[in-house]
Amino acid sequence: xxxxxxxxxxxxxxxxxxxxxxxxxxxxxxxxxxxxxxxxxxxxxxxxxxxxxxxxxxxxxxxxxxxxxxxxxxxxxxxxxxxxxxxxxxxxxxxxxxxxxxxxxxxxxxxxxxxxxxxxxxxxxxxxxxxxxxxxxxxxxxxxxxxxxxxxxxxxxxxxxxxxxxxxxxxxxxxxxxxxxxxxxxxxxxxxxxxxxxxxxxxxxxxxxxxxxxx
Amino acid sequence: xxxxxxxxxxxxxxxxxxxxxxxxxxxxxxxxxxxxxxxxxxxxxxxxxxxxxxxxxxxxxxxxxxxxxxxxxxxxxxxxxxxxxxxxxxxxxxxxxxxxxxxxxxxxxxxxxxxxxxxxxxxxxxxxxxxxxxxxxxxxxxxxxxxxxxxxxxxxxxxxxxxxxxxxxxxxxxxxxxxxxxxxxxxxxxxxxxxxxxxxxxxxxxxxxxxxxxxxxxxxxxxxxxxxxxxxxxxxxxxxxxxxxxxxxxxxxxxxxxxxxxxxxxxxxxxxxxxxxxxxxxxxxxxxxxxxxxxxxxxxxxxxxxxxxxxxxxxxxxxxxxxxxxxxxxxxxxxxxxxxxxxxxxxxxxxxxxxxxxxxxxxxxxxxxxxxxxxxxxxxxxxxxxxxxxxxxxxxxxxxxxxxxxxxxxxxxxxxxxxxxxxxxxxxxxxxxxxxxxxxxxxxxxxxxxxxxxxxxxxxxxxxxxxxxxxxxxxxxxxxxxxxxxxxxxxxxxxxxxxxxxxxxxxxxxxxxxxxxxxxxxxxxxxxxxxxxxxxxxxxxxxxxxxxxxxxxxxxxxxxxxxxxxxxxxxxxxxxxxxxxxxxxxxxxxxxxxxxxxxxxxxxxxxxxxxxxxxxxxxxxxxxxxxxxxxxxxxxxxxxxxxxxxxxxxxxxxxxxxxxxxxxxxxxxxxxxxxxxxxxxxxxxxxxxxxxxxxxxxxxxxxxxxxxxxxxxxxxxx
Numbered sequence: 001x002x003x004x005x006x007x008x009x010x011x012x013x014x015x016x017x018x019x020x021x022x023x024x025x026x027x028x029x030x031x032x033x034x035x036x037x038x039x040x041x042x043x044x045x046x047x048x049x050x051x052x053x054x055x056x057x058x059x060x061x062x063x064x065x066x067x068x069x070x071x072x073x074x075x076x077x078x079x080x081x082x083x084x085x086x087x088x089x090x091x092x093x094x095x096x097x098x099x100x101x102x103x104x105x106x107x108x109x110x111x112x113x114x115x116x117x118x119x120x121x122x123x124x125x126x127x128x129x130x131x132x133x134x135x136x137x138x139x140x141x142x143x144x145x146x147x148x149x150x151x152x153x154x155x156x157x158x159x160x161x162x163x164x165x166x167x168x169x170x171x172x173x174x175x176x177x178x179x180x181x182x183x184x185x186x187x188x189x190x191x192x193x194x195x196x197x198x199x200x201x202x203x204x205x206x207x208x209x210x211x212x213x214x215x
Numbered sequence: 216x217x218x219x220x221x222x223x224x225x226x227x228x229x230x231x232x233x234x235x236x237x238x239x240x241x242x243x244x245x246x247x248x249x250x251x252x253x254x255x256x257x258x259x260x261x262x263x264x265x266x267x268x269x270x271x272x273x274x275x276x277x278x279x280x281x282x283x284x285x286x287x288x289x290x291x292x293x294x295x296x297x298x299x300x301x302x303x304x305x306x307x308x309x310x311x312x313x314x315x316x317x318x319x320x321x322x323x324x325x326x327x328x329x330x331x332x333x334x335x336x337x338x339x340x341x342x343x344x345x346x347x348x349x350x351x352x353x354x355x356x357x358x359x360x361x362x363x364x365x366x367x368x369x370x371x372x373x374x375x376x377x378x379x380x381x382x383x384x385x386x387x388x389x390x391x392x393x394x395x396x397x398x399x400x401x402x403x404x405x406x407x408x409x410x411x412x413x414x415x416x417x418x419x420x421x422x423x424x425x426x427x428x429x430x431x432x433x434x435x436x437x438x439x440x441x442x443x444x445x446x447x448x449x450x451x452x453x454x455x456x457x458x459x460x461x462x463x464x465x466x467x468x469x470x471x472x473x474x475x476x477x478x479x480x481x482x483x484x485x486x487x488x489x490x491x492x493x494x495x496x497x498x499x500x501x502x503x504x505x506x507x508x509x510x511x512x513x514x515x516x517x518x519x520x521x522x523x524x525x526x527x528x529x530x531x532x533x534x535x536x537x538x539x540x541x542x543x544x545x546x547x548x549x550x551x552x553x554x555x556x557x558x559x560x561x562x563x564x565x566x567x568x569x570x571x572x573x574x575x576x577x578x579x580x581x582x583x584x585x586x587x588x589x590x591x592x593x594x595x596x597x598x599x600x601x602x603x604x605x606x607x608x609x610x611x612x613x614x615x616x617x618x619x620x621x622x623x624x625x626x627x628x629x630x631x632x633x634x635x636x637x638x639x640x641x642x643x644x645x646x647x648x649x650x651x652x653x654x655x656x657x658x659x660x661x662x663x664x665x666x667x668x669x670x671x672x673x674x675x676x677x678x679x680x681x682x683x684x685x686x687x688x689x690x691x692x693x694x695x696x697x698x699x700x701x702x703x704x705x706x707x708x709x710x711x712x713x714x715x716x717x718x719x720x721x722x723x724x725x726x727x728x729x730x731x732x733x734x735x736x737x738x739x740x741x742x743x744x745x746x747x748x749x750x751x752x753x754x755x756x757x758x759x760x761x762x763x764x765x766x767x768x769x770x771x772x773x774x775x776x777x778x779x780x781x782x783x784x785x786x787x788x789x790x791x792x793x794x795x796x797x798x799x800x801x802x803x804x805x806x807x808x809x810x811x812x813x814x815x816x817x818x819x820x821x822x823x824x825x826x827x828x829x830x831x832x833x834x835x836x837x838x839x840x841x842x843x844x845x846x847x848x849x850x851x852x853x854x855x856x857x858x859x860x861x862x863x864x865x866x867x868x869x870x871x872x873x874x875x876x877x878x879x880x881x882x883x884x885x886x887x888x889x890x891x892x893x894x895x896x897x898x899x900x901x902x903x904x905x906x907x908x909x910x911x912x913x914x915x916x917x918x919x920x921x922x923x924x925x926x927x928x929x930x931x932x933x
Contacts (some may be wrong), residue, residue, distance in 0.1 A: 040542055051709070082921060098749070101713045118449060124896075136578070136579065136582075139576045139578055139579040140571065140575050140576075140579060141574045141575075143574065149574070152570070152571055153579075154572060156579065156582060156583065156586075157565065159586050160582055160586070163585070163586060184585055184588070186581055186585055186620055186624055187581075187582070187583070187585055189578070189581075189620075190578070190582055191578065191582070192578055192584075193577070193578065197619070
């Protein structure tokens with residue numbers, strides 16, 4: 001057993017070394033920890049009988065729920081699609097670490113790119129009015145005597161569009177979005193929560209990177 | 216001589232080519248100086264006096280051949296001096312009425328002969344033709360030496376004359392348009408009403424006023440004329456008066472030259488009128504007290520009030536800024552929501568947004584808050600819309616949630632709308648202060664900064680300041696000041712800490728207007744932290760820090776700490792900053808702290824007196840002037856400082872003192888009391904107030920003007 005874990009350990013280290021050269025913000029040791037965490041999650045997932053070399057959609061989303069506190073169903077699916085860069089319905093180890101680099105320690109620019117990708121539902125490099133409506137629907141409580149609370153949402157979408165659409169083409173290009181967020185950081189997650197808040201980040205980092213001392 | 220004549224003398228154009236020296240007091244003075252110079256030239260500089268001019272001085276003289284005695288060849292029509300030049304030409308030749316003079320010694324002799332007509336001769340000489348004789352280069356080297364020496368002598372004389380003139384000017388009456396306007400306005404109030412009034416009528420001759428306050432035509436302005444008045448006294452003929460910078464006098468409107476002065480110049484209208492109208496002179500005695508009050512209200516002054524305590528005079532407030540509890544923001548009755556339907560469109564839009572805030576989830580809330588920020592929240596209509604639609608309550612409720620983006624958005628809005636005094640009060644009513652103070656504990660730096668900034672805006676009235684203290688806000692705010700920046704190189708995290716500290720200082724500044732808060736800040740250990748931040752080079756940090764210190768410096772414990780912790784040095788250093796507001800607060804702080812002798816010595820030691828005096832040049836910033844004069848005055852309690860002021864005055868760099876546009880008058884209760892009983896004293900005070908361009912008055916006062924001190928009225932830095 002120890003022989004295998006020694007081999008595993010070395011393999012992990014080599015992998016970590018490679019990955020840390022390609023991914024921002026994490027040291028080699030930290031990548032090792034993330035790999036270990038990944039393996040734990042995959043093992044949990046495969047306990048139920050599957051044998052997948054990565055995190056499938058279900059496992060990933062439940063991780064987002066439990067560890068990162070992201071519970072908005074409209075968003076979690078999009079987060080999975082954004083992490084899964086090669087679109088093979090599985091988040092590989094590398095994709096996991098790359099995604100976490102933005103999740104946990106992304107610069108504003110990196111986060112802007114990330115959020116835009118999440119919100120661009122059809123991947124056409126623009127956030128359209130329909131996409132905004134889809135993402136904001138149902139976020140207003142319906143009052144008694146009120147016919148359609150989404151009237152308010154439609155109105156709000158128009159207001160937001162007017163505010164953010166700098167090139168006046170009826171949709172938000174990346175530049176529109178970037179400019180808006182740099183002007184007012186609060187609008188980074190304007191259409192849904194897709195990043196963990198700082199408390200969850202602290203907890204996760206504390207838990208995962210603590211293990212490097214325990215090893 | 217050249218400079219004196221071209222710049223200082225007052226010329227009138229008689230015709231296009233000839234100019235005459237106007238007969239003004241200043242010209243008289245100038246002529247006397249020149250006369251004095253020339254008369255003594257021969258005896259003081261015999262060698263130079265013999266130097267022969269290339270071109271003669273020539274002018275139309277009043278002298279006749281019979282006036283000349285020995286040393287001259289006199290014929291019926293002609294006089295020639297025995298003294299001749301190397302070519303045999305006479306050095307003085309008189310061909311009536313023109314005289315030609317070619318040396319100073321001859322000029323001297325001529326003036327001596329002129330006897331009591333000396334000044335006339337000097338004037339005529341200056342009005343005559345003469346060219347600069349001294350710039351021609353030919354001649355023997357000995358000659359050249361003499362020429363150079365002459366040139367130097369003239370330069371010295373020029374300077375002497377100018378110095379004397381300036382001295383004369385500063386001692387002389389100087390009227391200005393504002394002073395004239397004040398006096399006229401006041402006198403007009405007492406016109407009419409038959410015998411009861413001071414005068415029958417008083418009016419300007421011209422309705423038009425130039426932008427500089429003058430009414431005289433431009434070519435007369437150059438001569439010093441400010442305006443012309445027509446005054447009908449109750450008991451004598453109509454007076455036609457010119458008010459000029461040299462005083463008020465009767466003019467020759469009835470005569471050929473309407474602008475000519477036909478009487479003495481008086482320092483003000485009242486004195487002139489008293490000399491012409493007995494009725495006026497009688498009545499004015501009774502009207503003095505009212506006159507003073509009007510002048511005090513109308514004159515443009517910065518008033519510094521002192522509040523007396525048992526320990527002696529302590530500065531209370533500075534003009535325009537309310538410090539202690541006395542000048543409290545009035546709690547106005549609440550304005551009720553608009554009931555008419557004529558509301559601006561922002562109102563309806565904001566009402567809609569408030570609804571989204573109430574009904575939306577976190578994402579919609581943040582989006583809505585951002586949309587709300589796009590309105591001009593400094594506009595009262597928007598502020599009132601937020602309040603009237605229940606938005607204020609929603610914003611405050613958001614502060615109690617766990618969503619830090621919602622809190623950030625809400626505070627950004629609250630921070631701005633709390634500039635509105637009614638909204639401030641409603642925030643306090645709704646227990647908003649408690650929620651905001653709690654946020655000072657947040658680990659998110661942006662939240663801390665925003666909360667502190669909001670407190671800075673809300674704590675502008677007493678109840679709010681008390682609330683901040685009661686909810687433990689003072690301690691939390693003081694904690695925000697605790698950052699250890701190395702101002703030379705700052706990490707991004709440290710920059711955030713500095714931003715937080717700036718906001719904390721702003722909040723403490725607002726809160727420190729309450730005496731109990733001053734004590735609480737000190738108890739929380741705020742003073743050393745403020746002292747540490749005082750070393751910062753950042754103006755946005757220094758202004759609230761010094762603002763807080765000067766606010767609290769009314770407490771003796773603060774003054775002690777400021778001095779013992781070495782903050783005087785930093786305050787003095789910042790007197791030379793390029794920011795008026797910062798300079799003003801530093802000067803106020805020094806003003807308050809200079810109550811203590813050691814501080815006065817420290818100010819001198821750190822070379823603070825000169826920068827304080829330099830601040831007096833900021834003539835258009837009354838608050839700054841008031842603060843600087845206060846500091847200068849307080850420091851002058853120490854004799855060594857007065858000596859230093861004298862030293863600075865004598866060795867003034869670049870005319871530091873000469874160019875001062877203001878006169879500082881320090882009038883104490885004693886002087887004011889005298890004004891109440893003595894009409895003469897009152898009039899003098901009134902004149903002083905009205906005629907100076909800028910007056911800084913120090914009035915020691917208590918409600919009933921009772922006398923406490925014995926210092927008399929004196930003037931410094933005239």
